[in-house]
């Protein structure tokens with residue numbers, strides 16, 4: 001934590017970078033860390049809270065060890081993305097946006113990831129899995145369990 | 146002098162060196178006695194341009210018939226500007242905005258009244274995300290957030306989340322630790338969305354969820370302000386300590402008393 005903090009000069013334009021680093025390091029922005037950022041930068045807490053809730057890439061609750069994105073962009077949508085996210089909801093017992101109780105998986109739907117030709121697209125921990133199907137996703141999930 | 150034409154009336158405006166410090170169309174219209182409806186504007190705060198209700202149509206002689214809609218609260222005037230505050234184009238756009246506002250806060254009498262003035266009684270749009278207490282009828286104009294920042298300087302509340310989920314709240318949606326319970330937010334809110342409750346010796350502000358004790362007048366015993374406000378003001382005006390212990394009425398009495406002792410006494414106020 002110290003290291004991340006010292007990496008940045010305490011200038012407003014660095015707030016976002018620091019928050020991103022904290023998100024990557026801890027998988028979420030804790031209340032404690034949001035308070036620390038506000039204090040370190042001498043910026044009102046309300047402002048850091050506002051930024052933390054504005055960007056979708058930040059989360060105020062801990063995310064799972066594996067993060068699953070189901071692309072719900074137009075191309076993936078028409079190729080059956082909703083079925084895949086429904087199947088994942090079934091398999092994991094969580095709605096998009098949720099995290100499994102054992103903190104293993106977070107399920108999210110995202111907008112077009114720019115690889116429409118591969119649709120429907122699922123990304124797990126940054127790795128792209130194209131031409132997904134309801135059957136394939138079940139097998140794929142096993143690899144991460 | 147700038148010559149501005151508003152609704153056919155020529156208004157002269159003192160030019161400024163920078164365009165950003167020029168008067169806004171709204172200010173000029175006001176001084177000319179022309180009414181433009183607003184929701185997110187307050188003269189004590191920086192323009193924000195959130196509600197879009199104040200839009201007007203502008204053009205210039207050299208634009209050859211071309212015109213555009215701008216928000217009058219944030220658009221700075223320039224020489225030869227021609228402004229129409231209620232052209233067909235303006236009314237059409239304003240009606241649309243009112244319909245959107247009506248969809249967001251269908252229960253609000255402020256919006257209903259405004260909409261009725263433009264002949265609108267129902268909206269084509271529906272919203273499943275109408276604001277609920279403690280921000281019932283909030284239209285996200287941001288006046289409360291801005292007054293707490295720009296005037297009070299406490300930044301107790303902010304906009305949280307985005308898009309349809311945007312909401313005004315204190316950090317973590319918990320009682321704000323810096324809110325003075327001054328009530329400036331409730332004062333500027335055009336929607337009456339913020340509640341101040343004074344119950345016996347406690348003041349509660351709905352939006353910040355903060356509670357504070359009320360201060361009683363040293364002389365007559367009525368509650369007249371909240372403790373954090375009193376402390377902040379006392380710190381700022383060190384020389385007025387004694388008067389700041391009193392309610393507004395007793396304060397006035399005290400001042401008059403001192404004045405009546407003659408010129409020497411004035412110095413001690």
Ligand code: SF4
Pocket residue numbers: 280282283284285286287288289290313330333334335336337338339
């Ligand atoms: S609570 Fe009132 S002042 Fe604050 S954003 Fe909503 S409508 Fe505007």
Ligand code: FES
Pocket residue numbers: 071072073074075076077111112113114115116117119121
């Ligand atoms: S729509 Fe899924 S990658 Fe473009």
Ligand code: FES
Pocket residue numbers: 182183184185186193194195196197198199200216217218219
């Ligand atoms: S008053 Fe101008 S945009 Fe709200």
